[in-house]
Amino acid sequence: MTAYIVRRLFATLPVMAVVALFVFFLLRFAPGDPAAIIAGDDATAESIAAVRAKLGLDRPVVEQFLLWLWGLMQGDMGVSIFSNLPVTRLIAQRLEPTVALTLSTLFVALALAIPAGVLAAWKARKLVDRIVMGFAVLGFAMPVFVLAYILVYIFAVLPMRTDWWPLPGLPVQGYRPIAEGLWPFVESLILPSVALGITYMALIARITRASMLEVLQQDYIRTANAKGLATDRVLLLHALKNAAVPIVTVIGIGIALLISGVVITETVFNIPGLGRLTVDAVLKRDYPIVQGLILVFAAAKVLVNLLIDISYAFLDPRIRY
C-alpha cells in the first residue's frame, strides 16, 4: 500500500508537467494582450512594445516557458504582471475562503445526499423516493448561478424589502474568516455552499440510490434479513458498504464540478477566494496567476483521485494494490 501511494505520487509529476505545458501555451494562443491592458486605451504601439519588453513578453515563447518551468521547480510561480506580487503569496492569501467553501460544500452535500439516496433506494418507487429524485433532477438541471441568484433573492432581497416574508436574512456578501468566530464563519458559508453543492448533491443522491438498489437485490442482503438484523444495520453496513465504490467514484469526479462551480459561486457571493482571483486574472490576462491557479486546481484534482483510489481498498477487501 505504501509503495503504491509513493508510486502514485511520483506518477503525478508527469501529469503536472503536461498540465503546465498545456496551460502555458493555451494562454499564449488565446486572444488578448496584458501589455495593451497595462498601457491603457490610448497607448501607442511603441509604449505597448515597451511594456511588453519590461514584462519579458517579447522573448520567444519557448524561452518564456522554460524560464517559468525553472522557477516552478524552485517553488516560484512567478510574479503577477499587474500587482508585481509573487503568485504563490497571492494564492496563499486567497486559499482559506476557497478551501472553507469547498469543504463545507462537500460536508453538506455528503451529509444530505447519501442519506437521501439510501432512503430513496430503501423506499424505492414510494413517495419519499419520488420526492428525493424530483429534487435531484431539479438540482442537476439548475445552473449554479441561477440558483445562487434565487438564493440571494429569497434570503437577502425579500427579508430586507418586505415585512411579510417569513424566512430570516442570511449574509450573501463576502466571507468571514474562522478567526472572527464560528457562527459568522458558518453563516457566511451557508448560501454559497447550498448554491455550489446542489448539482453535486443531485449527482451523489442519484448514484447512491442506483448503487443501493442494485446491492439490495443481492443474496447477501437476503441473508442479512434472514438473520433478523435491524434495518439500519442492513442498510448502512451490509448494503451501503457494498454500494460505496461507485458512490466514492462519483464524489471524486464531482470535485471537478466543485472547482468550476467555485469560480461562479465566489463571483456571485463576492467571496475573495481562488475563484475570484481566477476570474480577475483571466479578464486581465495576468498569465502567471492563471497558470499558477490552474496548476493548483489540477494538483488538487490529482490528489483527490489518489485519495479516492486509496479509499477503494478500505471499502472493498477484494481490491488490493
Add this chain to the structure above:
Amino acid sequence: MSAILEVRDLRTQFDTLDGVVRAVDGVSFDLARGETLGIVGESGCGKSVTALSILRLIPPETGRIAAGSSIRFEGEELTGLSEQEMKRLRGHRISMIFQEPMTSLNPVLTVGTQIAENVTRHLGLPKKAALARAVEMLDLVRIADPGRRVYEYPHQLSGGMRQRVMIAMALSCDPQVLIADEPTTALDVTVQAQILDLMLELKEKTGTAIVLITHDLGVVAETTQRVVVMYAGRKVEEAPVEALFDNPLHPYTRGLMRAIPRLDVEADAAGTRPRLQEIPGLVPLLTRPIIGCAFAARCELATDRCRTTPPPFVDAGGGHIVACWEAKP
C-alpha cells in the same frame, strides 16, 4: 412428539405482469422437534417460496402470504406477528441457509463479523464475546485455524468453506428450526456429502429440527426422516422416507423415481442400459388457477375427474398420504 412448526394451508402469491402467480397454493405440513423433513420437487414448484414464507421474507412489494394461511411456531402464529417480532425470531429461533454460498455471504465484511453480529443481535453478547463465539462456531463446523479465519473475507474461502460459514452463522444462536434451501446444490459432490454429514451431526448435537429443501432425491434418501413432495405449488405426497422410496404412490413421485440414474440395473447383452424416463409435458402455468389435479395434464392415469376436481388426501397408513384419485394405497 409435538410439532414445533405447523404449516396449514399456506398460500403465497406474487404479482407479475402476467397476473398473480400462485407460487404456493395450499401447502400443509408439520415438523417435529429434532426431525429432518425433506421438501422435494422440481424448480419452480414452490419449495423455496415455502421456506421464505415461513420466515416471512417474501418481498412485500411483489408478494404476499394470503389470508387464511397459518404458520405456527411453538404454538405461536407467525403470520400475525409484527415485522419487529419476526426480526427477533429470524436467525435466532428459526434460521436459514441458502443455496449459493458464493453470493449469500457479504463480500465486504469478515466472516467473523457476519457470525458475531447475529450473536450480538439475538443473544446480546458484547462484541468480544460474540467474536469468541464465532471462533467457536467455525471450529464446530470444522474449519481449520478458526482463530485466523474469523478475520478473513468470503472471497478468501472455498465454496465448501463458505457453506460451512453459513451453517456456523445459522446455528450460532442455537435455533430450534433450521431451514436449508438447496444447501449443497452449488457444491462439488464430495463437498456435498461433507456438508450434509456436518448438518446431520450438528443436528444430533443441538437437537435443531431441519427442513431440507432440495430437488435431489439422493440427498433426501440419505438425510431425511420424512418427505413432502411438492408439485406446482401443492403438496402431492407426504411419507416417511423409506415408505416413499419403497412405495411411491403419486404418479409424479413415481415419475421422479424413474428419472433417477441407477447403477444397480444391469446392462443388457448389447451393453445398453434402459433409457431414463422423463415426465412428459410441462409444469402448468401458475398464473392461472389450476382446476382439478395440478399434475393431470402430464399424468398417464388421469381421468375426467382428475381434470375437474382436486383430489383429496388419501391415507395409506403409517403417515403416508397422497393426493391422487387414482393412487392405490
